[in-house]
Amino acid sequence: MAGVVLKEVCKNYGTVEAVRGFNLKCEDGEFMCLLGPSGCGKSSSLRMIAGLEQVTSGEIFIGERLVNDLPPKDRNIAMVFETYALYPHLSVRDNISFPLKIRKWTGSQIDKKVAEVAEMLDMNDFLDKKVRGLGDGQKQRVSIARALVREPEVFLMDEPISHLDAQLRARMRSELKRLQRETGTTCVYVTHDQTEAMALADKIAIMNLGALQQVGTPEEIFDYPTNEFVAGFIGEPPMNFLDCTAVRENEDLFLVSPSFRMLSPRDLKKSMEERVVPSEVRVGIRPTDVRLSEVSEPDSIRAEVYTIEPRGDGLILTVKLGNELFRVESANDIKLRPGEMIGLKPEKERIHIFSKSTGLSLL
C-alpha cells in the first residue's frame, strides 16, 4: 500500500511541453482521477508514474521510494490500459496466472490466488475459455484480474472502459469502484469523461494544456470550480457562460448584459469589497440551476425558446438570450414550442462568476 507523489514533474517531447510543473499528492488507498481533454498531459503523467516514459525533470515517489530511475517492473505497480494486451490463444486462467508464474509462485499458491480474483470479478463462468472468444466486458475483466493478482501498491489505469458500449461501460464503472474499495489499493485513473471521474474518484485532478487546473473531491470541483475551464468541463450538460459587466449602483452590485440585468450574488459583492475586481466578467450558470417562469414574472430573464431536446426522464431546453444560446434542464411536463418566450430564474446562490481576462473564479 502506498501513495503517489509528483513533485514539479515536467515532460517535454522535443519543444512541446506536454506536462508542466505537475505537483500532485495521491494518498494511500485513494482513487485519484486524472481528468482532462485529449492532449492535456494526463496520459503522459500516468506513463511517467508507470515508468514507461522518463520525466524531463521532477520527482516521482511511490510510497516512500523515489522511483525515477526504476523500470516499470520494479515499481510495484500494475497497469490496465485500453488495449488489453492479453494472450488471445491462452485461457483466461493462464493469462491471469502469467505474472505469478514469472514470480515463481507455486502451483497451489497460483490456483488459490486465481480463484480469489475470479470470484471477486465474477469470472468463474469463463475462467477456462480462450481469451479470443470473449466479449469486450469479459476481456476487460481479465485485464483487471491480471493486474489484481500482482497485488501492486498502485493500480494505474488509462481509459480502461471508454471503448465499451454505453451499458457495459456503466456496469464496469460501478464494478471498478467497488473493487477498488474492497482491495483498498491506491488507484490512479486517466479519463477524458467527466461523468466517469465524478462517479469513481475520491479526488479529481483536472488538467488542461499540460497544467494542473484544480485538485479536489468531485463535490468540491463541481460546486467550487477555481476557473472557467474547470467549471465548463465538469457537469453534464455543461455550464452556460454569459458575458456580463459588473456594475455598482449605490450599495448594490448588478450583473448586466445586453439581454438582462440581475442583482449579483452576495459572495461576489463581498469579493468586490475585499479586492479590486474587473468589471468584465463571465457568469456561469448550470442548466440544473435555473427555474422556468412566465415572462411576466418579476426578476426573471426574458428568453426565446430555440429547441427542445427530450431526454427520457426530463428535457433540455435551449433558449436564446440575445445572440447567445443557453441550456436549461427541465422536467418532462413542460409544454413549449420554438419561438415562444419564457422567463428564466437562475438560482442566485449557485451562480459562478469568472474574470473575463484571467478565467479565475471571483467568488
Next chain:
Amino acid sequence: MQLPGISVRNICKKYGAVEAVKNVSFDCQSGRFFCLLGPSGAGKTTILKIIAGVEEVASGEIYIDDRLVNDIRPQERDVAMMFENYALYPHLTVYGNMASPYTSAIRKSRYSPEEVDKTIKEVATSLSIENLLARYPKELSGGQKQRAALGRALVRKPSVFLLDEPISHLDAKLRHNMRTELKKIHEQIGTSFVYATPDQLEAISMADVIAVIDRGQIQQIGTPDDVFEKPANEFVASFMGEPPMNLFDGVLREENREPLLRIANFDLALPVELGKALEQKIPHGEVRAGIRPTHINIGKSPTDRNSIPAEIYVFEPLGRYAIVTARVNGLLLKVKTRGQLKITEGESVWLDFDLNRLYFFDTKIRTSITIW
C-alpha cells in the same frame, strides 16, 4: 400508394452467411427526423447504404418519394449522405465546397451559374454560415465544418439526408452543441433526415421517429416517447435510458387472495387490478420484470410493507444527482437519485418501487406484457 419520403419494404441483405439486415420495413415521412438506433453491428450503416444505392439488396423494395429506386443508380436517387468525416476539400473555400456538386458537366448544363449562386447563398443562410463562405476549411471550427459539409450536401436539394453517426467522434461539449444545431437545422430546412446512431440519448433528443434495431432486425418503431415509455420488448427496454432499466426474474403468486410478486426473495404486494391482469398473461407465474432507476426511491427507514431492505453496494455522485447501486439478496439494482441524500457504501437502506412503473416481459420470448 406510397407516401412522399422514404419507404423501405422487407429488405434483406446478407454478407456471405451473415444476415446483416433481416426483413426490415419502415416509412420515413417527408420532412421527418428518423433515427436508426442500435448497437454497433446492428445493421444501421448497411441500411443507409441500401437506401443510398451503394449496397444492393437480396430482396425487398426501396421507395423514395413514390419512386421505386431499386434499379436506380445512387447519383440519380436524390439522396445526400453525410458520414463521420466531413471530407471538405481543403483547397476550396466554403463557397467552393458548396459549389462542387455543380461542377460536373451534367449539372453545369442543367443549372445556370446564377441559379447555383442563389441556391448556395440560400442554403448557407439557412445554416447560418453565410459569413463563412470565403473561408477555407482550416479556418473553421468543428461545428462550422459540420455546417459547411451539410451545406455542400444540401445544395443538391436532396429528398432525404442520410447521416451515419456524424458527431460521435466529437468531444462531449462539441457533440452537445452539434446535437442542438442539427435538430435546429432540420427544423429550419425541412428535409427528411435518416440518422444512424448507437447513442440512445442522441436518438431521443433529436428524432421524430426511432427504429430500434438489433442484429439486423427491427425491434420497435415509434416516437421517442413510445420507445422509452412503452418498450415492445426487453431489448428495447434495456437499451433506452441511462442508466439502463433494471431487469430481473420474478414469480407472480397469490397468498391470502393478495397478488404478490416475488423478486430476490422479497414479496412485493401488487395492486389487486394489476395482479389480476397479470395473472391472465402469466398463467405459470414466472415473469421478467423491470423498473427504471428513476422509479425507485431510497429511504433510510421503511415506508410500508413494500419497502425492500437493501445494502448500498456502490455510490456514484454526479453533481446534482447520483447513481446508487443497491444489493437486495444478491440482486444488484441501480437507482438514480436527485438531491443531496447522504449515502455511504455498506449502509442499510430501504427501496420503494413505484409499482405503477413496473414493466413485465415474457420469460421466453422477452416481449412486453406490461399493461399500459
